[in-house]
Amino acid sequence: MEAIITIVGFLGAGKTTLLKYLIDDFSDKGWHPFIILNDYENANMDTQQFTKQIEQKTIKALSGSCICCSGIMELRNIVNRIPERKKGITLIEANGTFDACSLIEFLGVGLNDRFLPPIQISVVDVKNWQQRGKHNELESNQIQVSSLIVLTHLENIPLDRKSKVIQELKVLNPTSKIIEIDDIEVELLPKLLPSTNTAKEFEHLKAHWASCSTDLPNLPHRDSIYKICASLPKSILRVKGCTKIGHDENYTYFERKPDGEIHIRPFNGIPVTGAKLLTIGPGSTPFILKKAIKVSLV
Known part of the structure; x- marks a missing residue:
């Protein structure tokens, strides 16, 4: 069995x-x-x-x-x-x-x-x-x-x-x-x-929490990841993202954990869903995500 x-x-x-x-x-x-x-x-x-x-x-x-x-x-x-x-x-x-x-x-x-x-x-x-x-x-x-x-x-x-x-x-x-x-x-x-x-x-x-995702454009540099994570409220306990950074042809994956730690690593292949920003936790809305992305591109 x-x-x-x-x-x-x-x-x-x-x-x-x-x-x-x-x-x-x-x-x-x-x-x-x-x-x-x-x-x-x-x-x-x-x-x-x-x-x-x-x-x-x-x-x-x-x-x-x-x-x-x-x-x-x-x-x-x-x-x-x-x-x-x-x-x-x-x-x-x-x-x-x-x-x-x-x-x-x-x-x-x-x-x-x-x-x-x-x-x-x-x-x-x-x-x-x-x-x-x-x-x-x-x-x-x-x-x-x-x-x-x-x-x-x-x-x-x-x-x-x-x-x-x-x-x-x-x-x-x-x-x-x-x-x-x-x-x-x-x-x-x-x-x-x-x-x-x-x-x-x-x-x-x-155990039922809010969650949300939105398309994530190419980011100009790694600092943009930290700007996104800093812009999202702490009530959002998990942040995940996958996109291209700068001139790199490969995809990069990042996440912000509940304790605020940010981890960045190479992504395996091309995301089947396309480049995305995902969040889990109270405050997860498309408006909040898009606002954080806009801040990161400045």
Whole structure:
């Protein structure tokens, strides 16, 4: 039977980093992963990050729907249509604001018999854990029904901070194992059992956030990226963009994470959606995005 592993965690916690690690490790050990990526806006752009690791036909994008409610039927249909493979495994990366408890509750209903009950892995950013202000409840909700919790962003973190976070995680989910990414043994992941922890009731609509995208023109220089990110309000917790910079013929990808850190890197190929600016969080509107772009071109 084929295991289904859902990867959850708050925006910017490191879900994609973990997914890339799992793809490589599973593939090296003879497994055949199938990947499903969910995001509010243009998940197709995200799929291109993985095409150097895995064939395009084994990656499916699921954009614009909440996979823990309105999108659950589409997600089930995608899973049920996955081709059978020897040593197959399905990895689902959920968007960073969804209701993890609802997803794990409803995903297993209506799946083909060849799939095992879905299990959940939570990614926890130790540096920013429970520093999300009004979004702390959502972040803590996401780890309550996880079978495994993976700690990230441990660089230069004091030992007492790490210990405090681990203790808080154990209170919220006493049945989950807690490890660092380097300690993952992928051969053991398909053998994980669904969590038996009882989740605290959560108002599902708190997981429904505004999102928006708009076309992004070529930018004159890298400083334009920082101008865009600085112009967008802090209420917008995730910013993503992909376009050409200056005279470079290749595309550049950038993102602003919830803690304000900006990361810029080369993009793999040509974005199938065209050059775009995407945002997630309160205040995401076409007017705000276009205004930020205009500022960046001055």
